[in-house]
Amino acid sequence: MRAAVCTPGRRDSVRVIDIDRPRCREGEALVRVHMAGVDGTDEDINAGLYGEAPEGCDFLVIGHEAVGIVEAVGAGVRCTRPGDAVVATVRRPCPGRCLNCRNxxxxxxxxxxxxxxxxxxxxxxxxxxYSESMDYLIGLPHELLDTGCLLEPLSVAEKGIFEAFRIQQRVLWEPRRALVLGAGPLGLLATFILRDMGLETYTLATRERGSIKARAAEASGARYIDVNAEPLDSLPKKYGQFDLIVDATGFSTFAFESMGLVNRNGIVCMAGLSPGKKEHSMPTDRINMEMVLNNKAAFGTVSASRRDFEKSVDRMLSIRKKWPGLMEKLFTKKESLVNAPRALRRDEEDIKAAVVVS
Ligand SMILES: [Zn+2]
Known part of the structure; x- marks a missing residue:
């Protein structure tokens, strides 16, 4: 069968070759691919920046966004049958099966x-x-065949937004206004999800209003912002601040500047990778990339609630019990009330100063 392959690490090496049709083993389905999407990662792979061939093979069949039809099923497969439409997930567990892979x-x-x-x-x-274990195949109705290869990037946007909401369980939160940076596939899909959730959504990118991307965003009821006409820092004055911001550009300047546009108690979801841009001329580019690739979270916090105070009582009891005297040692300076100003002058080695009133 024909397959688009690359030689990992070699620039412009993507080519179509003939390879053996995969076998369909027990618990697996053989899938006839209907459509496969291309994204920035594929472009990176073809630029030689990314990609790794399977062990013992000198090429890699590319493509990770595909919808197809089940052609045959292996022994023991009962939950799907030939003719069903499916999309396969992308990531597979690490060989050692870490906690999360196991789950x-x-x-x-x-x-x-x-x-x-x-x-x-x-x-x-x-x-x-391709053939795949049923563990990794997602069934979908036939009417979704023509857009099914967007299921993978949609799932990426869905995950980011879901995670944002999960993190926001830290507080009572009723987001009303969202901002999406970027109007590529990921940005637009995120826009559609947010609109679907009923949020007032703004989608910002570098294309002019009236461009295809702008029109796609606006078709979902989002407001499109051409950042060349309306710079990031001008937005709060015009539109107010945003409860949820999704960066789908991977352009760290945007991702970081957007943190200045997020509302009180709000959240910024960094989901953008910058295709083809691996040099990271700015440290923020590298930080951005690492945060996205490693599911890292960053958030702000201030003050504390009654609940936090109450929890802290137990905590302090526990610490003092475990490490007698330790807490007391934090007071490196104690001043009487009259000498309070001295308490306010910090010496280099000071940890904690206190004014002893009586
Ligand atoms: Zn793992």
Whole structure:
């Protein structure tokens, strides 16, 4: 069968070759690919910046966004049958099966040794056929065949927004206004999700209003912002601040500047990778990339609630019991009330100054 392959590490090496059709083993389905999407990662792979061939193979079948039809099923497969439409997930557990991989969340793999079909150590889906375990196949109605290859990038946007809401369980939160940076596939899909959730959504990118991307965003009821006409820092005055911001550009200047636009108690979800841009001329580019690739979170916090105070009572009892005298040692300076100003002058070695009133 024909397959689009690359030689990892070699620039412009993507080519179509003939390879054996994969076999369909027990518990697996053989899938005839209907459509495979291309994204920035694929472009990076073809630029030689990314991609890893399966062990013992000198090429990698690319493609990780594909919808297809089940052609045949292996022994023991009962939950799907030939003719069903399916999309396969991308990431596979690390060989050592870390905590998260064991619990069906290889997207949170701790070791970094996970595999990814079409990207890292496993052949992808940009071929006539692939076979896959039922564990990783998602069924979808036939009417979604023509957009099914967007299921993967949609799932990435969905995850980011879901995670933002989960993190926001830290507080009573009723987000009303969202800002999406970027109007590529990820940005637009995020826009659609947010609109679907009923949020007032603004989608910002560098294209002019009236461009295809702008029109796609606005078709979902979002307001499109051309950042060249309306710079980031001008937005709060015009539109107010945003409860939830999703960066889908990977352009760290945007991602970091957007932190100045987020509302009180709000959250910024960094989801953008910058295709083809691996040099990271700015440290913020590297930080941005590492935060995205490693599911890292950053957030702000201030003051404390009654609950926090109450928890702290137990905490202090526990600390004092475990490490007698330790807390007391933090007071490196004690001044009487009259000498209060001295307490306010910090010496280099000071940890904690206190004014003893009586
Ligand atoms: Zn793992």
């Amino acid at each position: 069906h969340q290889p997207d949170f793999c701790i070791t970094g040794d996970y595999l990814e079909r079409g990207i890292k150590g496993l052949h992808g889906y940009m071929a006539e056929y």
